[in-house]
Amino acid sequence: MKTLLRLEELLIAIFAFVLFLPLGYAWRWFFLLLLAPDLSMLGYLGGPKLGALTYNLAHHRGLAIVLYLIGLALALPVLQFAGLLLLGHASLDRVFGYGLKYSDSFQNTHLGRIGAQRP
Secondary structure: HHHOOOOOOHHHHHHHHHHHHHHOOHHHHHHHOOOHHHHHHHHHOHHHHHHHHHHHHHHHHHHHHHHHHHHHHHHHHHHHHHHHHHHHHHHHHOOOOOEOOOOOOOEOOOOOOEEEEEE
16 A cells, blocks of 8 residues: 555656646756755744744745736736645655654654664
């Protein structure tokens, strides 16, 4: 089941890239900025609660879809790009086992624990 779920996430990331292609940006921008949502981890400098909030906001696929749809409705390719970038990034994170964070620690995610303390 875990393999099937990871494959599904990978397909969502590929789908985000395919939707990105007609936006008119060079394809490499998608890959150059793919890790940009991880800047949200800087919120952890303010503690685990703020860190979880900022991280989860930048990795929430619902927000990604809303940004994309607003960009589509307003004909703003930059918003569409941002939404698709967030969607692709969040899905790839889930492929590698990184989930949304609980507020007690960075390692505690909705997909289980990550890092050295993993049981």
